[in-house]
Amino acid sequence: MRKKIHLAFGLGIAVEKIDHREEGWVVSALASGTRSCPGCGVVSTRRHSWHVRHLQDLPIQGIPVTIALQLGRWRCRNESCSRKTFVEKISTAFPFARRTARVGEIIRLFGHAAGGRVGARLLDRLAMPTSHNTVLRHLKRHASASKLKAPLRIAAIDDWSWRRGETYGTIIVDLERRTVVDVLPVRSVESTEHWLRQHPGIEIVSRDRCGLYAQAIRQGAPQAQQVTDRFHLLQNLREAIERQMERVSRFAGRSLLPAGSDAKREAPRQASREARLALFQNVHELHSAGMPITAIKDKTGLALHTLRQWVRLDDLPARRHPAPTARSPASFKDFLKQQWEAGNRCGRHLLHDLRHRGYTGSRSHLYHFIAEWRRLEPDESRNIKASPTPHTPLAETKAIDPVTGWQISPKVAAVLCLKPTRLLTPRQALKVKALKQASPSFVTMRALAMRFRGLMRSKEPSKLEKWLEKVRHAAILPLQQFAKTLRRDLAAVRNAITQPWSSGQAEGQINRLKTLKRTMYGRAGNELLRARMMPFDFVNETVNGMPDP
Structure with missing residues (x-):
């Protein structure tokens, strides 16, 4: 048949x-x-x-x-x-194309989801052999010709890093459709302003507190309302509280060890020295008994060159310490000692001076180095400044964690200051109680922080002026500086209270962008990165009514 x-x-x-x-x-x-x-x-x-x-x-x-x-x-x-x-x-098929339109669409789908080489391997397994360059070419060509399906009304703008601390780009997200609209290779007023002028229908723009984007929005989309992201407002408030707690606790962000900690740290070192000495004596006993060095090596596990040195010595040699380099504060010990005796004991100031003298190590390494000197000083000599500032109450004392006995760091104190009581764990509640008892300024800042959190959810921008007035009367310098920056951007802060929009979608898309950037290694240019960040239905457009080649 x-x-x-x-x-x-x-x-x-x-x-x-x-x-x-x-x-x-x-x-x-x-x-x-x-x-x-x-x-x-x-x-x-x-x-x-x-x-x-x-x-x-x-x-x-x-x-x-x-x-x-x-x-x-x-x-x-x-x-x-x-x-x-x-x-x-x-x-x-498109003119001059080597494959049909439906195959081209599948190639773009694999390139968008998996990238070039991975997509090419999958297509080859599915009996559609294609090179990875062809996959990327299809994807980038289609993305470059794509256009918005609907006018953009509400957008979020944020920056992302090509290389953290050096070069940054800009991402624009459609908050209504929860999709990426564009990815710009630079972060500048000119590029953002030019992009906004090409989209005159934008009504609301959510951003962080970066003045660069505020200026670009004012120039490129003057008709749009600016909304400050609420998360960044709370983050800036937390940083202001942390600065105040650093002033109060008189140290630059590193917890001080409790009394008696030196003995605890010295105990394992002493045990290590005793074990090494016992091993040295055991080697001499075995060698005196006539055992060959190779047999001693198999019995003890020590290296041959170490055994040859030990059998020639009567006493155990001290461990060799590596020569200090520019990454070690020990290379600048004389200078640090001179500054310490002169009264300069602020970690930030010492780090600034060392940077100009070629220090390339980390801040925490320096703080650990000077902590040994700080512990040898009496308590009153740990103050960074000779006299208290007029904004810091004299009744401030150290807040000690009742569970560990360690001093509560400014960062932990700032986080707990912003956390509502109902969300505190039992251990966190004990820390908050200790902070309240030790620091009157913490009590004031916690009350202001709780009011600010409620203000962000109240939908009543009229309460903002009252809160700013309370901060002015509180006489806490870091909070007054925070309030001053709020007044410069008062309209956007008020819109953050009344509008439901935020930059949360942009932050989530930045996390996705970082993942794509790392998986594509050196091929992650802005053109390819933009093509993969766009949603696939956004990318899958036709050019002049004809399918893409």
Whole structure:
């Protein structure tokens, strides 16, 4: 019984025969397309010759398929047209393309989801062999020609780092549709302003407290309302509280060890020295008994050169310490000692001076180095400044964690200051109680912080002025500086209270961007990064009504 197989390769394509060769199925077909000249648009009826196009199509039963498509070449009847002949167009593939439109769409889908090399390996396994360069080329070409499907009304703007602390880019997110609109390679007023001018329909822009974007929005989209992100407002408040707690606790962010900690730290060192001395004596006993060094090596596990040195010595040698480098504060010990005796005991100031003298180590390494000197000083000499500032109450004392006995760091104190009582764990509640008992300024800041959290959810911007007035009367310098910056951006802060929009979507998209940037290694240029950040339905547009090649 003979069966007919109907294969759909597109409108106007008639299959003549199917052959199975080494490279896969080869479908010979005759196509009938539009005969209008691409130069002048005149329809031709005079055939010049035949033209054969070879197009890659979807596989059949896991075997690659190539369509040998026979098309007519026609003469242009318009004498003034620069074209003399042309090949008729078909809806199955773009002109000059080597694959059908549906295969091109699948290639873009794999490139968007998996990238170039991974996508190429998957396509090869699915019997659609394609190079990774072709995958990336399809994706980037389509993304460059894509346009917004609907006008952008509400957007979020934030920065992301190419290299943290050095170069940054800009990301724009549509908050209504929760999709990325564009990824800019730089962070500047000019580039952001130029982009905003191309989208005059923007009504609301959510941003962080970066003055760069505020200026760009004022110049590029003056009609738009600016909304400060509430998370960044609370973060800036936490940083102000942390600065105040640093002033109160009189140290630059590092917890001081409790009394008696030196003995605890010295105990494991002493045990290590005693174990090493016992091993040294054991080696001498074995060597005196006539045991060869190689046998001693197998018994003790020590290296041969160490054993040869030990058997020639009567006393255990001290451990060799590496020579200090520019990354070690020990290289600048004389200078640090001189500054310490002169009364300069602020970690930040010492770090600043060392940087100018070639120090390349970390801040925490320096703080650990001077902590040994700080512990040898009496308690009253740990103050960074000689006299208390007029904004710091004299009744401030150290807040000690009742569980560990360690001093509570400014960072922990700032986080707890912003956390509501109902969300505190039992251990955190004990820390808050200790902070309240030790620091009157913490009590004031916690009351102001709770009012500010409630203000962000109240939808009543009229309460903001009262809060700013309370901060002014509180006489806490870091909070007054925070309030001063709020007054400079008062309209955007008020909009943050009344509007439901925030930059949360932008922050989430930045996390996704970082993941893509790291997985693509050196190929993560802005063009490719932008193409993969766009949603696939956004990327999958047509160019002038024709599918992408």
